[in-house]
Amino acid sequence: MFLPDFDYHAPETLAEACDLLRDLGPSAKILAGGTDLLIKMKHGLVTPRAVISLKALDELKTITHVPGRGVVIGARATHNDLVNSPVLHEHFLSVSEAAHKMANNQIRNRGTVGGNLVNAIPSADLPPILIALDAWITLVGSNTSRTVPLHTFFTGPSCCVIDPVDEILTEIVLPDQPTTGSTYLKFGLRRSGALSVTGVAAAVTMDGDTIVDSRICLGAVFPVPVRAHDAEDVLRGKTWSDELLAEAGEAASCCALPITDIRGTAEYRLDLVRVLTKRALKRAITEGHV
Amino acid sequence: MSDTVKQDYAVIGKSVPKIDGREKVTGAARYxxxxxxxxxxxxxxxxxxxxxxxxxxxxxxxxxxxxxxxxxxxxxxxxxxxxxxxxxxxxxxxxxxxxxxxxxxxxxxxxxxxxxxxxxxxxxxxxxxxxxPAVLDPLRATEEDQPQIHPEFVRNINAEIHQDFGDVEAAFKEAHYVRTDTFVGNRTYQTPIExxxxxxxxxxxxxxxxxxxxxxxxxxxxxxxxxxxxxxxxxxxxxxxGGGFGGxxxxxxxxxxxxxxxxxxxxxxxxxxxxxxxxxxNRGRHRQYMTITSGVDKDGKILGVHADFVMDGGAYTSLGIATAYYAGAMLTLTYEFDNFRFDMLRVYTNLPACGAQRGHGAPQPRYAFEAHLDNIAKDLGIDPMDIRILNARRPNTTTPNEFLVNSCEMKACLEKAREMSGWDEKKGKLPKGRGIGVATGSFVSGAGYPIYRTDLPHAAAMIKVGEDGTSATLYTGATDIGQGSDTVLCQMAAEAMGYTYEQMKIVAADTETTPHDFGAYASRQTLMSGAAVKQAGEEVKTQMLETAAEMLDFPTVDLDIRSGKVFSPGNESVTLTFEEVARHFFVNRGPLVGKGSYTPPKLGGKFKGAAVGTSPAYSFAAQVSEVEIDEETGEVNVLDVWDVHDCGTVINPALLEAQVHGALFMGLGESIWEEVKFDDKGRIANPNLSEYRIPTAMDMPVVHSALVDSYEPAGPWGVKEVGEGATLPTMGCFRNAIFDAMGVSINSLPLGFEKVWRAMKEQREEGAAE
Incomplete structure (x- = not known):
């Protein structure tokens, strides 16, 4: 398997990158970590004539807390940047933990959070926890800049609202929020290098033992990461108990529409949604952002 | 216990560094x-x-x-x-x-x-x-309406085996209890890294x-x-x-x-x-469909066994005829019983051809038999450890299919595994979701007969001592594929010569420059290649002693060589270095060369297929594993594995342990994850390391590896195999631990999470229905 020939660009500024993308049009692809793009190119699944690398744009690699805005994650931050970020450890350790559950160490060193989102694979591990934490993203074009709530970003397997001939995903923002706990539980078929069979993220806002609010997001059981609103409704305003969380788990199963594939049957995935939802909720309620 | 011959060896029995370790670790090795x-x-x-x-x-x-x-x-x-x-x-x-x-x-x-x-x-x-139209279902391959794959093999039957020893029907009639179980194996692939x-x-x-x-x-x-x-x-x-494992x-x-x-x-x-x-x-592991019936007496003593198997061979034979015979033949080794019938159909399908994979045809039948034995033990209320110890093979016995077993510490392996694992404190006393299981295995130390008919010796070796005696080169056709045979054989050569390992060089596995050897399969090289190397080393030693005697004007019989020094026990004034003697030899007589070859004794019975499974010596092993099952998701977490081996004298303890770990790694993968899957057109659905899941380092349990004292008279210095034997007990061991933990029997491999989840769900539904 070989990479076919292509033109390679490594613009020095974001503006230059956006202009290049607009000028080169559909024949160009953005290269971040390359863990998906280069494999697709080697297999001939995408055949760009030009590749625009973001490697010179170091400003897209930072993870900072901006008071009033929240935690701002540069789209080029690698999964291991997320894993090791003191800022995330302080504010949302659950995001670091979710990143650590992805793939294997080699991939985590190369792959980026932006690439993971734009690739829009239903089983991706980062979208559920980011959506549960109400993340929004910034898409920058040659003459535009817009913010999109992450839960509206995905439109189908490998599909999202980004304009592929104009826009570049630059940052992910986890807004300052009242949530008291969050976590992501991944069910893979081995401990490293396994795609999720099912993943469930939960974020909760507690007042004592009362669940003021919650956000639950399911991965790998719907064409896109999907909020389990029915389960959230079960919880809202209630005093938590194992029975209540079990009830939320049952409700979450109703929000999933999994397929049967080589990693598991739809029936199994539905039951995993039930189990993982109640476990994720309990963890978020009792342990905080983990 | 066996006649343990303990000697103070200078080179063997030590964990010397691998001879090619530096090249491999630094990346200098050229594959x-x-x-x-x-x-x-x-x-x-x-x-x-x-x-x-x-x-x-x-x-x-x-x-x-x-x-x-x-x-x-x-x-x-x-x-x-x-x-x-x-x-x-x-x-x-x-x-x-x-x-x-x-x-x-x-x-x-x-x-x-x-x-x-x-x-x-x-x-x-x-x-x-x-x-x-294609034949994709092995169980339907022999039906009249199925397409014919090879015109000369009617009804797609590649091999048909019927072996009958003793009187199984009479044994079943006499038995206190007879039980039949059916199990299904998985198609797995060797997945060498290279x-x-x-x-x-x-x-x-x-x-x-x-x-x-x-x-x-x-x-x-x-x-x-x-x-x-x-x-x-x-x-x-x-x-x-970079690894072969049969492929x-x-x-x-x-x-x-x-x-x-x-x-x-x-x-x-x-x-x-x-x-x-x-x-x-491919040429990986065959998927086998295995029905086993056994009759036991009221104590659980096995009286007779009938194994009735079908295996999916794929489109070609590869080494599959031997695989088919091995599948049944190796069932007779770890437990003693007199009556055994084995029926096997190896069928052609329009799928990739299967062949030999670590343990050859034996691991899946061993899984089936060990699971079956636990079912019997449960039905009779006998501890699974006790039923195995009761039936364990003893040394110097003959199997019903006429394999001669010399050294055999099956019972000692089980007893040691029982003690190490804390079996008696755990069995039946672990919290729900946790379980403990035991299984055994045995494997050949080299096949008694080569793959094609020939009277060539099975192994040959030559040692040439350097002209100034500062090095010696072992020439052997034995094939190091990562397991470390170059290292072990150089240790053996140095031991036999009275030389040092550090001064040994090796030229191996080249049909032009090295003497004939059949290569790395059937766990043969430590015993068979080692026997040839020992003989070559001893020939060098004899010539060295004769030369030294001449130089010292001293009787040969009073001289010895060890670690590169010629000496006379009891006379400290007599001493020469290996170098001095070797140089003297070369100056006066020309090249100092030793030669050796090995042919096993004539083995086995006269019945059809009697050759398969014969070996000069058999290893024995017992494994105990403890698992934790997630009752809601079916996730299987293997906590600890205790492996106790009877593999005769150990040449290199570190390499032996590495073999145990490696075999267990493969056994773990085949037990829980690995399975080559096909779509309805016969295309492989997971021909990659993402969806064909071998374990990672993260998935390995804690491995406790131990040995029992054993000396094999048929092997040089008493050696036997270890490389494949340690793969055999693993699948059955995990199945039995899951059985103990949750009371569910997983009757097919792999013992995947969803399969365990489904079995527990069905168990709950049955419980609710009753």
């Missing part, structure tokens, strides 16, 4: 695919996209026009002599002539100036196929092939046969090999196609498989 030769071309094989199809036409004209393409070949350019590794069934052609028989069957090949051009050329070859590679080149009429092979000898034999060449005109050699025992299209392409172009041609092509070539 076959790293080799480059002047003017070398790259070759690739075009394979069938259909499981079963008639070839209407092949048009290579467009491919030939592509710049950089040097040769395009099909069956018209190749010998049509059928080949295989089992002489009983040579059923494969270099390139398919009339029909393709699985997705991946060889149709054509190209040689080009670079790899990229190969893919363009393959894409430009036009093959017109008429798709035929892909298969071969580089072929001709010098006049002489063919040289560098190959990632487990057996230069069998490659040489079958390549010479296919091309009608004298064996002396075929040289097969290897550099470093690199037979030559492939890479060697056969490469030889033709190299001949046509007059240039060296390098051919290789990528990961997906490795899966398609």
């Amino acid at each position: 076959t695919a790293d080799l480059k030769f002047p003017n070398m071309l790259y070759g690739k094989i075009l394979t069938s996209p259909f499981a079963h199809a008639r070839i209407i036409s092949i048009d290579t004209s467009e491919a030939e026009k592509i710049p950089g393409v040097r040769a395009v070949i099909t069956h018209k350019d190749a010998p049509t002599l059928k080949y295989g590794i089992s002489p009983a069934r040579w059923d494969e052609n270099i390139f398919c002539i009339d029909t393709v028989k699985f997705v991946g069957d060889k149709v054509a090949a190209v040689a080009c100036i670079d790899e990229q051009t190969c893919y363009k050329a393959l894409a430009a070859i036009k093959v017109e196929y008429e798709e035929l 892909p298969h590679t071969a580089t072929s080149m001709w010098d006049g009429e002489k063919l040289t092939v560098y190959s990632s092979t487990q057996s230069p000898h069998y490659f040489q034999y079958y390549i010479a046969r296919e091309f009608g060449l004298p064996m002396g005109d075929v040289r097969v050699l290897k550099t470093y090999v 690199k025992l037979e030559p492939t299209g890479l060697e056969f196609g490469g030889a033709i392409l190299a001949k046509i172009t007059g240039r060296p041609v390098k051919m290789f498989y990528d990961r997906a092509e490795m899966f398609a070539h």
Whole structure:
């Protein structure tokens, strides 16, 4: 398997990158970590004539807390940047933990959070926890800049609202929020290098033992990461108990529409949604952002 | 206990560093695919996209026009002599002539100036196929309405075995309890880290092939046969090999196609498989359908066993005839019983051909039998450990299928595993979700007979001492594929010579420069190659002592050599260095050389298939594992494994432990994750390491490895095998631990999470219904 020939660009500024993308049009692809793009190119699944690398744009690699805005994650931050970020450890350790559950160490060193989102694979591990934490993203074009709530970003397997001939995903923002706990539980078929069979993220806002609010997001059981609103409704305003969380788990199963594939049957995935939802909720309620 | 002969050895019994460790760790080691030769071309094989199809036409004209393409070949350019590794069934052609028989069957090949051009050329070859109905279900393969895969094998029966020893029916009649269970195995693949590679080149009429092979000898034999060449005109050699596990025992299209392409172009041609092509070539573990019936007395003593199996062979025989025999033959080893019947059908299907994989045909039947035995123990209210100890084979016994067992510490292995694992404190006392299981295994230390009929010795070795005595080189056909045979054999040579390991060099696995040896399979090299090496070393030692006696004017019988020093026990004034004596020998008599060879004794009975499973010696092992099951998700977490081995004298404890860990790693993968899956067109659904899940370091349990004292009279210094035996108990051991934890029997491999989840769900539903 070989990479076919292509033109390679490594613009020095974001503006230059956006202009290049607009000028080169559909024949160009953005290269971040390359863990998906280069494999697709080697297999001939995408055949760009030009590749625009973001490697010179170091400003897209930072993870900072901006008071009033929240935690701002540069789209080029690698999964291991997320894993090791003191800022995330302080504010949302659950995001670091979710990143650590992805793939294997080699991939985590190369792959980026932006690439993971734009690739829009239903089983991706980062979208559920980011959506549960109400993340929004910034898409920058040659003459535009817009913010999109992450839960509206995905439109189908490998599909999202980004304009592929104009826009570049630059940052992910986890807004300052009242949530008291969050976590992501991944069910893979081995401990490293396994795609999720099912993943469930939960974020909760507690007042004592009362669940003021919650956000639950399911991965790998719907064409896109999907909020389990029915389960959230079960919880809202209630005093938590194992029975209540079990009830939320049952409700979450109703929000999933999994397929049967080589990693598991739809029936199994539905039951995993039930189990993982109640476990994720309990963890978020009792342990905080983990 | 056995007659343990404990001696104070100077070199063996020590964990010396691997002889090639530095090269491998620093990346200096050159594997076959790293080799480059002047003017070398790259070759690739075009394979069938259909499981079963008639070839209407092949048009290579467009491919030939592509710049950089040097040769395009099909069956018209190749010998049509059928080949295989089992002489009983040579059923494969270099390139398919009339029909393709699985997705991946060889149709054509190209040689080009670079790899990229190969893919363009393959894409430009036009093959017109008429798709035929395919046999994809092995259990239906013999039915009348199924397509015929090989015209000469009616109803797709590749091999049919019926063996009957003692009187099984009478044993069942006499039995207190008779039980039948059925289990299904999984198709697994060896997954060596190094892909298969071969580089072929001709010098006049002489063919040289560098190959990632487990057996230069069998490659040489079958390549010479296919091309009608004298064996002396075929040289097969290897550099470093990154694992084989049975999958690199037979030559492939890479060697056969490469030889033709190299001949046509007059240039060296390098051919290789990528990961997906490795899966398609396969020769991995057969999926077996296993029904076992046993009769026991009221104490649980096994009286008779009937094994009735079907195995999916895939499209060709490979080594599968032996696999089919091994499947039943090895069931008689760990427990003593007199009555045994074995029925087996190996059927052809339009799927990749299966062959030998670590443990050969034995691991799945062993899983089935160990699970079956736990079922019986549960029915009779006997502790699974007790029923095994009660039935454990004893030393100096003969199996019903006439295998002679010399050393055997089966009972000691079980007792030690019981003690180490805390069995008695845990069995029946663990919290819900946790369980403990036990299983046994036994394996040959080399096959009693070679793969094709020949009277050649099984192993031979030669040691040449350097002219000044500061080094000695061992020449052996034994094949180090990563397991460490080069290291172990150099230890053995040094021990036998009275020399040091650090001064040993080795030239191995080259049919031209090294003496004949059948190679790395059937766990044979420590015993068989080791016996030849020991003899060669002793011949050097004898000559050394004669020379030293001459130099010292001292009786030979009063001299000895150890660690490079000649001395006389009890007379400290008498001393010479190995170097002084060796140099004296060379000056006065020429090269100092020792030779050795090994042929096993005549083994086995007279019945059909009696040869398979014979061996000069058998290893024995017991494993206990403790698992934790997630009751809601079915996730299986293996916490600890205790492996206790009877493998005779140990030459290198660190390498032995590495073999146990490696075998357990593979056994773990096959138990819980690994399974080659197909779609409804016979295409592999997971020909990659993402969806064909081998365990990672993160998945390995804590392994406690131990040995029992044992000395094997048939092996040099009392050695036996370890490399494959440790794979055998694992699957049954985990199944039994899950059975103990949750009370659910998983009757098919792998014991995947969803399967465990489903079994627990069904158990709950049945419980609710009652």
